[in-house]
Amino acid sequence: xxxxxxxxxxxxxxxxxxxxxxxxxxxxxxxxxxxxxxxxxxxxxxxxxxxxxxxxxxxxxxxxxxxxxxxxxxxxxxxxxxxxxxxxxxxxxxxxxxxxxxxxxxxxxxxxxxxxxxxxxxxxxxxxxxxxxxxxxxxxxxxxxxxxxxxxxxxxxxxxxxxx
Amino acid sequence: xxxxxxxxxxxxxxxxxxxxxxxxxxxxxxxxxxxxxxxxxxxxxxxxxxxxxxxxxxxxxxxxxxxxxxxxxxxxxxxxxxxxxxxxxxxxxxxxxxxxxxxxxxxxxxxxxxxxxxxxxxxxxxxxxxxxxxxxxxxxxxxxxxxxxxxxxxxxxxxxxxxxxxxxxxxxxxxxxxxxxxxxxxxxxxxxxxxxxxxxxxxxxxxxxxxxxxxxxxxxxxxxxxxxxxxxxxxxxxxxxxxxxxxxxxxxxxxxxxxxxxxxxxxxxxxxxxxxxxxxxxxxxxxxxxxxxxxxxxxxxxxxxxxxxxxxxxxxxxxxxxxxxxxxxxxxxxxxxxxxxxxxxxxxxxxxxxxxxxxxx
Numbered sequence: 001x002x003x004x005x006x007x008x009x010x011x012x013x014x015x016x017x018x019x020x021x022x023x024x025x026x027x028x029x030x031x032x033x034x035x036x037x038x039x040x041x042x043x044x045x046x047x048x049x050x051x052x053x054x055x056x057x058x059x060x061x062x063x064x065x066x067x068x069x070x071x072x073x074x075x076x077x078x079x080x081x082x083x084x085x086x087x088x089x090x091x092x093x094x095x096x097x098x099x100x101x102x103x104x105x106x107x108x109x110x111x112x113x114x115x116x117x118x119x120x121x122x123x124x125x126x127x128x129x130x131x132x133x134x135x136x137x138x139x140x141x142x143x144x145x146x147x148x149x150x151x152x153x154x155x156x157x158x159x160x161x162x163x164x
Numbered sequence: 165x166x167x168x169x170x171x172x173x174x175x176x177x178x179x180x181x182x183x184x185x186x187x188x189x190x191x192x193x194x195x196x197x198x199x200x201x202x203x204x205x206x207x208x209x210x211x212x213x214x215x216x217x218x219x220x221x222x223x224x225x226x227x228x229x230x231x232x233x234x235x236x237x238x239x240x241x242x243x244x245x246x247x248x249x250x251x252x253x254x255x256x257x258x259x260x261x262x263x264x265x266x267x268x269x270x271x272x273x274x275x276x277x278x279x280x281x282x283x284x285x286x287x288x289x290x291x292x293x294x295x296x297x298x299x300x301x302x303x304x305x306x307x308x309x310x311x312x313x314x315x316x317x318x319x320x321x322x323x324x325x326x327x328x329x330x331x332x333x334x335x336x337x338x339x340x341x342x343x344x345x346x347x348x349x350x351x352x353x354x355x356x357x358x359x360x361x362x363x364x365x366x367x368x369x370x371x372x373x374x375x376x377x378x379x380x381x382x383x384x385x386x387x388x389x390x391x392x393x394x395x396x397x398x399x400x401x402x403x404x405x406x407x408x409x410x411x412x413x414x415x416x417x418x419x420x421x422x423x424x425x426x427x428x429x430x431x432x433x434x435x436x437x438x439x440x441x442x443x444x445x446x447x448x449x450x451x452x453x454x455x456x457x458x459x460x461x462x463x464x465x466x467x468x469x470x471x472x473x474x475x476x477x478x479x480x481x482x483x484x485x486x487x488x489x490x491x492x493x494x495x496x497x498x499x500x501x502x503x504x505x506x507x508x509x510x511x512x513x514x515x516x517x518x519x520x521x522x523x524x525x
Contacts, residue, residue, distance in 0.1 A: 002213060002271075003396070003460070009300040010214065010397035011404075013307045018376065018405060021314050026368030029321035033346060034367060036328040043332070 204471040212391045212463045215272045215305045216247040220388050227252045232308055237299040238265055238276055247302070256284040256292065267298075274300050306398065309390035313380045321375075349374050349508060357512035362519050366512065369409060373402060374508040381459060381500030385493060393503070394459035396452070403452035406511045410444070414518040421522065447514050451507055458503050462496045 144150045218230035231248035240263055247269075249260045256270035259277065266277040268284050275284065275295035284292045303311075324339045335343050349371050354363040380392045392398050420426065422440040424433055469485040469492065 002273075003209070004456075006397040006400045007214065007300070008397075009302060010304065010306055010395065011401045012301060013303075014310060014398045014401035015404065017307075017310055017314060018372070018401065021317065021376065022369055022372045024318065025321055025372050029318075029325045030368045030371050032325040033321070033328055033343075034350070034364070036325075037343065037347065040332065 202471075202474045204468065204475055207471060207474075208464055208467045211467055212394055212460055213272060214390075214395060214397075216250070216269060216274070216302055217252070218305045218308060218388075218390070224252055230308075232303045232305065234267075234274060234302040235300075236267070236274060236276070237301060240265060243267075243298075256286075259283065268292075268295065270295075273297060274302070305390045306392045306395050309383060309392045310380070310398070313376060313383060313392070316379055316383075317372075317375055345375070346371060353505075353509050353512045357509065357516040358519065359516065365413075366409070366515055369405070370508050370512055373405070373511060374504050377402070377455065377507055378501055378504035381503060382497070384459065384463070385496055385500065391460065391463055393455055394463055396456050399452035399456040402455070402507070403448035406451060406514060407445070407448040409511075410448070410514050410518045413515060415521075417520070417522045418518045447510075451510055455503050455507050458499060462492065462499055465492050466496070 144153060216234055217232055220228045220230070222228045229248070229252060231246045234243075234245055234247050234249075236243045243262050243265060245260060245262055250258050250269040254269050254271055256268040256275070258268065259282065260267045266282070268275050268277065270284060270292055274297070275292050276298045277284065278294045278296070281294040285294045287293050320338070320342065324335075324342055327339055328335065334340070350363070350367065353374075354367055354370055357363075358366055377393055383389050384391055384393060414422075422444065423437045425436045425440070428436065466489045469489040472485045473479065473481045
């Protein structure tokens with residue numbers, strides 16, 4: 001049975017060649033290859049990690065953008081509201097002022113009317129007085145055509161003065 | 165005559181195809197007579213055995229053979245000559261004389277004739293009686309085939325490491341395939357069996373042994389190629405390397421568990437030590453027998469199927485045996501990888517046992 005009888009020559013060749021092969025490949029192939037594979041693996045992992053990080057950052061950025069936008073919108077709304085309020089207030093102020101002014105004008109007008117009325121009344125009174133004096137003069141002139149009557153009136157008037 | 169033979173062969177081919185390979189030799193010769201013309205055992209043994217020349221085709225003097233150096237260590241020192249000096253003779257008739265010493269090639273074993281002998285004489289069991297075997301360190305067919313594997317591996321992997329160094333991009337083509345296998349050995353074999361801390365130390369051995377066995381197995385499937393991994397000497401050597409790694413890297417825990425197993429009654433300990441010590445050597449022996457037997461068996465099946473054509477002396481048998489041989493060859497492609505994987509896997513497992521840190525109870 002040559003088949004299962006080991007040959008020393010072949011064993012020696014195989015062992016020597018195999019051990020040399022292991023050392024040669026270990027130094028020049030396996031260690032560099034395994035090292036480079038490991039490097040590449042870690043660089044791939046790093047790249048994936050950083051991509052994930054970038055995605056997250058992007059998401060954060062978007063969220064903050066949305067927030068900013070929302071804030072801006074709120075501010076705009078607030079400003080609009082304020083403007084509307086100011087407008088209302090201004091209109092209200094203007095209308096009250098106008099009313100006051102109108103009232104004042106009215107009052108002045110009334111005062112002027114009252115003054116005019118007084119002066120008119122005074123004039124009328126004066127005229128009435130003068131008229132009545134004229135009338136009275138005429139009446140008196142007619143009544144005191146005789147001397148006796150004139151004396152009687154003077155006497156009564158003097159009596160009145162005495163009384164005073 | 166020729167036409168009738170061809171007709172007979174065609175009929176046989178049709179029959180075998182129809183009947184699915186029911187014995188179909190239409191030859192008038194009996195099996196025994198046929199065997200005398202063609203000895204399948206010799207043919208198979210010649211194909212799976214080692215040889216001093218690399219024979220491709222042809223018979224005897226017409227054979228086309230790559231001559232290989234014969235290197236012998238005799239009492240007078242090293243003797244070297246080319247195997248072509250035997251002139252394709254393996255029967256021991258052709259005597260090569262060097263430095264006053266005479267050598268014959270008897271069934272691919274080199275014998276040195278005794279001083280007074282000039283031709284080899286055989287006893288009843290066909291063993292030479294007037295010759296001795298010198299130490300034979302020849303570059304035989306297997307050694308040459310092994311060199312071929314070594315050259316392929318060096319070219320392939322040195323190139324691969326150079327390419328990897330040059331660019332950071334993903335590998336392409338054959339290097340990509342090899343890288344996948346390197347990762348397979350690392351992630352499926354070394355890491356789980358040896359452990360995260362220590363696997364890097366054994367990666368060079370595991371990768372080399374894996375690719376050596378795989379590539380050699382594949383090369384062995386070529387017609388006319390050598391049966392290297394199906395040679396017991398080669399597997400003995402590979403098993404020895406694993407054994408040495410197991411013994412050298414065995415830590416204190418490993419030896420304690422082997423020689424004086426803790427946690428069992430004292431009187432059992434010596435018995436278990438014997439068992440464990442035996443197991444220590446049986447492990448690599450199982451490795452080497454598994455590889456040798458699997459690869460040799462595959463070769464024997466293919467050769468037997470093809471040998472059927474010659475045993476039955478009918479080309480028609482080829483209709484059955486060639487597809488069968490093809491099927492087995494394709495199966496061998498799988499076996500080539502599988503055996504490389506199993507050898508590497510079990511080596512890693514055994515080394516892993518040697519370096520494992522046991523938890524102390």
